[in-house]
Amino acid sequence: MSVHDQAAAAVLSQLLLAADGAVLGIGLAYVSIRSILKFTASTSALRKIDNAPSVQPSDLRSLLSNRDNNSDICNSESKNQSNGDGGKLIIVRGCVEAKLAVERQAMILGGNTSNVLVSQESGEKGVILQRTQTCIYNEWRGFFGLTADLRSMFARSWKDQETSTIRTVPFVLVEAGRRPQSGYVIVNMEGSRHPLPMTTVYHHLQPISASPYTFLQALFGHEYPVGLLDEEKMLPIGKDITAVGICSLRNGSPEIKSCKDLPYFLSDLTKDQIMADLAFKTKVLLWSGVVFGSLAIGILGYAIVRNWNRWKEWRQRRQAQQQNNSATNDVPPQIASDEETGEVPDGELCVICLMRRRRSAFIPCGHLVCCQRCALSVEREISPKCPVCRQTIRNSVRIYDS
Known part of the structure; x- marks a missing residue:
C-alpha cells in the first residue's frame, strides 16, 4: 500500500470513528436497513416463484385460454400474480429459436435461417449478440508521476475504457425435441434489465505496439494503453433456458415479458435451482441485516452513552466554574x-x-x-x-x- 493509500485509509478511519463511532454506527444501520429491505423483496419474489406454475411452451395456449374462460375462478389469483394487462406469472422451460424461423417453418424445411445473428469470429448463430471492447491501461507511475494517484481516482471515470454494443432479434422458446407447431412462447425483451444467460463465443487479447509518444507517457507517469480485449457473448440458438415472467395472449400467440419485482427473467437454472439460489440469498440477507443491525445498535448505544456522559461532565464543570466565580465575588x-x-x-x-x-x-x-x-x-x-x-x-x- 502506497503512502497516499495509507493516508486515505487513516482519514477514512478517523471519519468513521468520529463522535465515538457514531458515523460508523449510522453507516452500519444504513447497510442493515438495505439488507432488510432486500430480504423483504427476496422473500416476496421467492413466494411468487414458488406459487407460479411451471409449464412447457405447448401447454401455455390451453392454460391461458382456460384462465380467460374461468376468469371468476382465477380472480383472486390474478390479483397476486398478474400485471395491468391481465397476464399471469408463469415459469417456462424451453429451447431458444428465432421467431422468423418458427413462423416460416425453417426448422422443418432445414434451409431458411434468416433473421438470426452470426458471430463474425466464431461463426455461431444466436438471437442476442453482445460485442465488448476493453482497453487495458498500464498502472506504472513513472519517474515524475507525482499526481498519478489523483489521476487514478478521477481520470478513469472521465475516460471511456470500455465500449459495448448489443443486438437482438425476435426469438421464441420452443419445446425441446418437438416440432415448432407443438407450441412456442414469444419472449418480449422490452423493458427488461435482468441479467441474460449469455455464452462467451470469442475472447482475444491483442497487445498494442509501443510508440515514442508511449515512451513519453511512461516517463512522466501517464497511463498508456498496453492491450485491447475483444469479447463476444451470445445467446445461441438451441440453448435450454428458463423464462420467469408475465405471460399473456397477444394476437392469439402466448407472449412472456419480464416482471420488475423478480430478480430473474431468462436463466440457465431450472425452477428448483432458482428457488434454492433465491432461498440462499434470502438467508444471507436476513443474517446480514441482523448482524449489521446488532453492531449498529451496539455502536450507536455506546456513542450515545459516551457523549451523554461527556455532556454531563461538561455541564458539571461549567456549574462548578460558575459557583467558583460567584464564590470569589462573594x-x-x-x-x-x-x-x-x-x-x-x-x-x-x-x-x-x-x-x-x-x-x-x-x-x-x-x-x-x-x-x-x-x-x-x-x-x-x-x-x-x-x-x-x-x-x-x-x-x-x-x-x-x-
Whole structure:
C-alpha cells in the first residue's frame, strides 16, 4: 500500500470513528436497513416463484385460454400474480429459436435461417449478440508521476475504457425435441434489465505496439494503453433456458415479458435451482441485516452513552466554574484586605494561589495550607478534597493567630 493509500485509509478511519463511532454506527444501520429491505423483496419474489406454475411452451395456449374462460375462478389469483394487462406469472422451460424461423417453418424445411445473428469470429448463430471492447491501461507511475494517484481516482471515470454494443432479434422458446407447431412462447425483451444467460463465443487479447509518444507517457507517469480485449457473448440458438415472467395472449400467440419485482427473467437454472439460489440469498440477507443491525445498535448505544456522559461532565464543570466565580465575588472585602496586606513569607503562602497567607484548615484532615478564599472555592467543588493528602473534606475553619 502506497503512502497516499495509507493516508486515505487513516482519514477514512478517523471519519468513521468520529463522535465515538457514531458515523460508523449510522453507516452500519444504513447497510442493515438495505439488507432488510432486500430480504423483504427476496422473500416476496421467492413466494411468487414458488406459487407460479411451471409449464412447457405447448401447454401455455390451453392454460391461458382456460384462465380467460374461468376468469371468476382465477380472480383472486390474478390479483397476486398478474400485471395491468391481465397476464399471469408463469415459469417456462424451453429451447431458444428465432421467431422468423418458427413462423416460416425453417426448422422443418432445414434451409431458411434468416433473421438470426452470426458471430463474425466464431461463426455461431444466436438471437442476442453482445460485442465488448476493453482497453487495458498500464498502472506504472513513472519517474515524475507525482499526481498519478489523483489521476487514478478521477481520470478513469472521465475516460471511456470500455465500449459495448448489443443486438437482438425476435426469438421464441420452443419445446425441446418437438416440432415448432407443438407450441412456442414469444419472449418480449422490452423493458427488461435482468441479467441474460449469455455464452462467451470469442475472447482475444491483442497487445498494442509501443510508440515514442508511449515512451513519453511512461516517463512522466501517464497511463498508456498496453492491450485491447475483444469479447463476444451470445445467446445461441438451441440453448435450454428458463423464462420467469408475465405471460399473456397477444394476437392469439402466448407472449412472456419480464416482471420488475423478480430478480430473474431468462436463466440457465431450472425452477428448483432458482428457488434454492433465491432461498440462499434470502438467508444471507436476513443474517446480514441482523448482524449489521446488532453492531449498529451496539455502536450507536455506546456513542450515545459516551457523549451523554461527556455532556454531563461538561455541564458539571461549567456549574462548578460558575459557583467558583460567584464564590470569589462573594468573598467579604475585609477578608481580602486582611489577607493582602503585608509581606507573606514563602512558607506561609497558600499552596493554591501562592499569593495570600494560609488561614483556613480543612476538616477532618486538619491541613492548614490554603487561604480563606481558596478554601471556600475547594469546599464548593463537586467532590472537595484536600490539595495535600487528597482526603475528602467536609468543611474548613478559619485559624486566627493569638
